[in-house]
Amino acid sequence: MNELLNATHDPKLRSWVASANGAETDFPIQNLPFGSYSEGPQGARKIGVAIGDQVLDLRATGLVNTADMNELMAQSPQVLSALRAAISQGLSEGSTKQGEWKGFLSGQDAVTLHLPCRIGDYTDFYTGIHHATTVGKLFRPDAPLLPNYKWVPIGYHGRASSIGVSGQAFHRPLGQTKGPNEEVPVLRPSHRLDYELELGVLVGQGNALGEPIGMEQAEAHAFGMVLLNDWSARDVQAWEYQPLGPFLAKNFASTISPWIVTLEALAPFRAPFAHPESDPQPLPYLDSPANRNQGGIGVALEVWLETQAMRDKGQGPERLSQSNFLDAYWTVAQMLTHHTVNGCNLQPGDLLGSGTLSGPKPEQAGSLLELSLGGKKVLTLANGETRTFLEDGDAVILRASCERSGFRRIGFGDCRGQVLPARAQAAAR
Amino acid sequence: MNELLNATHDPKLRSWVASANGAETDFPIQNLPFGSYSEGPQGARKIGVAIGDQVLDLRATGLVNTADMNELMAQSPQVLSALRAAISQGLSEGSTKQGEWKGFLSGQDAVTLHLPCRIGDYTDFYTGIHHATTVGKLFRPDAPLLPNYKWVPIGYHGRASSIGVSGQAFHRPLGQTKGPNEEVPVLRPSHRLDYELELGVLVGQGNALGEPIGMEQAEAHAFGMVLLNDWSARDVQAWEYQPLGPFLAKNFASTISPWIVTLEALAPFRAPFAHPESDPQPLPYLDSPANRNQGGIGVALEVWLETQAMRDKGQGPERLSQSNFLDAYWTVAQMLTHHTVNGCNLQPGDLLGSGTLSGPKPEQAGSLLELSLGGKKVLTLANGETRTFLEDGDAVILRASCERSGFRRIGFGDCRGQVLPARAQAAAR
Numbered sequence: 006m007n008e009l010l011n012a013t014h015d016p017k018l019r020s021w022v023a024s025a026n027g028a029e030t031d032f033p034i035q036n037l038p039f040g041s042y043s044e045g046p047q048g049a050r051k052i053g054v055a056i057g058d059q060v061l062d063l064r065a066t067g068l069v070n071t072a073d074m075n076e077l078m079a080q081s082p083q084v085l086s087a088l089r090a091a092i093s094q095g096l097s098e099g100s101t102k103q104g105e106w107k108g109f110l111s112g113q114d115a116v117t118l119h120l121p122c123r124i125g126d127y128t129d130f131y132t133g134i135h136h137a138t139t140v141g142k143l144f145r146p147d148a149p150l151l152p153n154y155k156w157v158p159i160g161y162h163g164r165a166s167s168i169g170v171s172g173q174a175f176h177r178p179l180g181q182t183k184g185p186n187e188e189v190p191v192l193r194p195s196h197r198l199d200y201e202l203e204l205g206v207l208v209g210q211g212n213a214l215g216e217p218i219g220m221e222q223a224e225a226h227a228f229g230m231v232l233l234n235d236w237s238a239r240d241v242q243a244w245e246y247q248p249l250g251p252f253l254a255k256n257f258a259s260t261i262s263p264w265i266v267t268l269e270a271l272a273p274f275r276a277p278f279a280h281p282e283s284d285p286q287p288l289p290y291l292d293s294p295a296n297r298n299q300g301g302i303g304v305a306l307e308v309w310l311e312t313q314a315m316r317d318k319g320q321g322p323e324r325l326s327q328s329n330f331l332d333a334y335w336t337v338a339q340m341l342t343h344h345t346v347n348g349c350n351l352q353p354g355d356l357l358g359s360g361t362l363s364g365p366k367p368e369q370a371g372s373l374l375e376l377s378l379g380g381k382k383v384l385t386l387a388n389g390e391t392r393t394f395l396e397d398g399d400a401v402i403l404r405a406s407c408e409r410s411g412f413r414r415i416g417f418g419d420c421r422g423q424v425l426p427a428r429a430q431a432a433a434r
Numbered sequence: 435m436n437e438l439l440n441a442t443h444d445p446k447l448r449s450w451v452a453s454a455n456g457a458e459t460d461f462p463i464q465n466l467p468f469g470s471y472s473e474g475p476q477g478a479r480k481i482g483v484a485i486g487d488q489v490l491d492l493r494a495t496g497l498v499n500t501a502d503m504n505e506l507m508a509q510s511p512q513v514l515s516a517l518r519a520a521i522s523q524g525l526s527e528g529s530t531k532q533g534e535w536k537g538f539l540s541g542q543d544a545v546t547l548h549l550p551c552r553i554g555d556y557t558d559f560y561t562g563i564h565h566a567t568t569v570g571k572l573f574r575p576d577a578p579l580l581p582n583y584k585w586v587p588i589g590y591h592g593r594a595s596s597i598g599v600s601g602q603a604f605h606r607p608l609g610q611t612k613g614p615n616e617e618v619p620v621l622r623p624s625h626r627l628d629y630e631l632e633l634g635v636l637v638g639q640g641n642a643l644g645e646p647i648g649m650e651q652a653e654a655h656a657f658g659m660v661l662l663n664d665w666s667a668r669d670v671q672a673w674e675y676q677p678l679g680p681f682l683a684k685n686f687a688s689t690i691s692p693w694i695v696t697l698e699a700l701a702p703f704r705a706p707f708a709h710p711e712s713d714p715q716p717l718p719y720l721d722s723p724a725n726r727n728q729g730g731i732g733v734a735l736e737v738w739l740e741t742q743a744m745r746d747k748g749q750g751p752e753r754l755s756q757s758n759f760l761d762a763y764w765t766v767a768q769m770l771t772h773h774t775v776n777g778c779n780l781q782p783g784d785l786l787g788s789g790t791l792s793g794p795k796p797e798q799a800g801s802l803l804e805l806s807l808g809g810k811k812v813l814t815l816a817n818g819e820t821r822t823f824l825e826d827g828d829a830v831i832l833r834a835s836c837e838r839s840g841f842r843r844i845g846f847g848d849c850r851g852q853v854l855p856a857r858a859q860a861a862a863r
Contacts, residue, residue, distance in 0.1 A: 125594065151677060153673055156610060157619070159674065161590070164591055166554060166778070176644045176777055179776055181717065190582075192717055192719050214598075215857065244582055244586065248580060248675075248679075249589070249590040250678040252557075252590050256591070257643075285618065290621050348605055349593060350595050355595070428646075
């Protein structure tokens with residue numbers, strides 16, 4: 006189908022790890038995502054590869070000599086591709102490695118998963134044009150998209166320190182908010198707490214300060230992708246964000262999934278990418294034949310909500326929406342190239358968020374701000390509960406998967422986070 | 435004068451390092467700022483203390499057992515205060531340490547100075563109310579300050595990876611810009627390149643995610659201060675910054691001074707701090723008796739410009755403006771407390787910029803954007819050259835010092851950065 010494919014993508018490949026061959030698993034042998042784990046919360050960090058419901062200790066195999074994910078990420082795509090091929094061979098049915106490697110497996114449920122790498126800088130883009138349009142309409146009904154949107158891959162810097170791995174629970178943030186009928190702002194718990202459904206790109210090889218990355222080279226700097234929940238306090242944001250952008254509305258917590266799905270694993274799901282002819286075409290520095298031919302990546306996305314009442318009654322979570330990364334307005338390569346065109350240096354482990362990935366239909370929105378029309382429309386859940394924004398105890402689970410006829414489905418694993426009640430306000434004094 | 439003072443601030447103290455006793459030095463024994471240096475660019479990193487024109491190898495003295503500044507910064511104020519007292523005693527005239535310690539000195543000119551610490555996250559505030567007002571007037575003559583300004587210490591996240599130490603030289607950035615008469619944007623070198631005169635607070639002890647820092651504890655989390663030049667491409671900023679704030683207009687380079695002047699060294703220069711009665715008073719979480727009594731810090735600031743022509747003719751740099759940190763609208767404690775009120779975690783080495791520190795008079799502006807009224811007023815230099823924004827070859831030098839009757843003057847050392855020509859545009863393809 007495309008020149009990015011190789012033997013590791015063969016849908017007929019099966020693993021001697023039985024759970025990797027089930028239809029339901031996110032982690033068949035065609036995926037092989039990387040994560041960081043330890044045996045017990047305080048154990049030494051190891052680089053793991055997810056296979057079925059197991060994790061393979063990569064260093065134990067002798068294929069790498071580091072337990073530091075950022076060092077691995079800094080390797081060239083050629084080295085990483087060779088590593089992937091060797092892992093794939095070793096885990097394949099009939100491999101001579103089976104006897105040795107089965108001793109390097111642990112159950113994913115039995116280990117502690119950590120942030121997959123050290124994230125030096127976190128940038129959040131705004132590539133979800135349907136999100137930008139819907140949110141823009143709430144403020145500017147006649148001109149929802151600003152004039153720069155279709156020219157500039159809009160982005161801003163986020164907070165790296167408060168990014169946590171799936172399973173993160175955080176207290177509802179306090180913040181200054183000011184209601185429409187209030188004369189002065191008040192410090193109080195956010196009452197418009199929201200999630201944002203995003204994908205994140207984790208940077209592999211960096212670039213030196215002052216040396217931009219062109220479109221042809223851009224994807225060689227993308228190690229892989231994760232799910233990202235960019236939790237947002239909408240009432241804090243509305244009061245604080247002018248003129249310099251979101252700050253405390255976003256930096257109390259952000260959650261990513263533990264497994265980095267490599268660009269190579271995503272190769273079968275590439276798709277042509279182009280803006281409609283009625284739109285401005287990208288400036289030359291953001292354009293390339295490869296980007297037009299296969300710059301898109303088909304990643305199906307889902308948001309699930311699990312309330313305290315659902316847990317109490319043993320009910321499973323409810324799906325709130327579905328969308329696809331193909332509906333984004335800018336590609337991975339365009340984000341990377343734009344970020345560095347001024348000479349800004351990217352480093353291994355840096356995170357680039359996609360921005361909220363909403364689909365074109367209202368029910369495909371990637372945030373409650375959109376689904377509830379800014380809090381005006383109440384959502385009724387199947388169990389009778391209602392929501393406009395998140396309540397204490399709510400857990401949000403993001404999921405992603407890639408499917409295409411003739412290829413094995415792969416998934417990203419869950420990205421789960423939970424809202425705890427606000428701390429007593431006295432703690433903020 | 436205040437309870438923050440101790441024997442290390444005694445103006446009569448003299449050092450056996452002769453250059454520390456001169457009237458001109460930024461680094462008398464009353465200062466003792468920390469920096470990171472090596473013997474030669476590739477040598478091992480050491481923690482140094484500036485004394486006169488020398489640097490003391492701190493680990494060699496046996497007073498600390500680490501060469502990692504971030505580890506030192508994570509210590510409690512009590513431990514750091516005891517360390518300062520021991521350094522002060524050892525460097526004082528008549529100290530029994532002189533014979534041993536003189537072997538631990540190197541000339542500051544003979545060593546390589548590095549970034550003083552690893553900066554995990556960089557936040558830039560906007561505390562310069564005169565800057566905010568002047569810039570606001572360029573866009574909104576009737577309402578220069580937005581309604582949130584006097585309630586919220588406005589801040590946003592910056593880019594940590596591109597922060598360099600004094601001496602940094604960087605290529606003029608390329609970026610998308612769109613002139614008022616242009617129908618579409620163009621990628622080209624910024625032609626409205628500017629500096630911003632700021633102070634930076636480097637965080638010492640961190641706080642756990644979810645645990646805000648109250649006003650009474652805030653300064654215990656501030657290790658010290660540096661000068662910060664937040665270089666800005668105004669034309670890029672104007673086109674890109676809506677709705678999420680500055681991005682590529684700022685992240686191509688930021689420069690800090692190499693020596694961290696500790697809060698303890700700044701104690702003699704503390705001052706009462708209050709907003710005028712006609713202004714809203716701070717919300718309770720941003721208020722404290724200590725902040726009102728001595729939240730201000732008198733730091734005199736200067737911007738100097740050195741052009742290529744000046745260097746060619748052996749002329750010294752020209753001073754463009756002077757201001758003072760006392761004119762900021764929010765204090766160090768208020769920045770730290772606001773940043774964490776939502777639970778955001780700060781880590782040792784994090785940098786909090788003050789925002790551009792302009793004084794109340796037009797000639798006290800901390801940026802060319804203000805001095806040139808958005809490019810409309812041409813500045814004529816003493817040598818006949820003119821500027822609205824920075825030209826290739828221009829070096830900008832920021833300086834800061836603290837003086838008060840009855841105390842020894844201390845300074846910050848230079849924060850110097852230089853603009854190199856833009857790289858050929860093909861490099862961005």
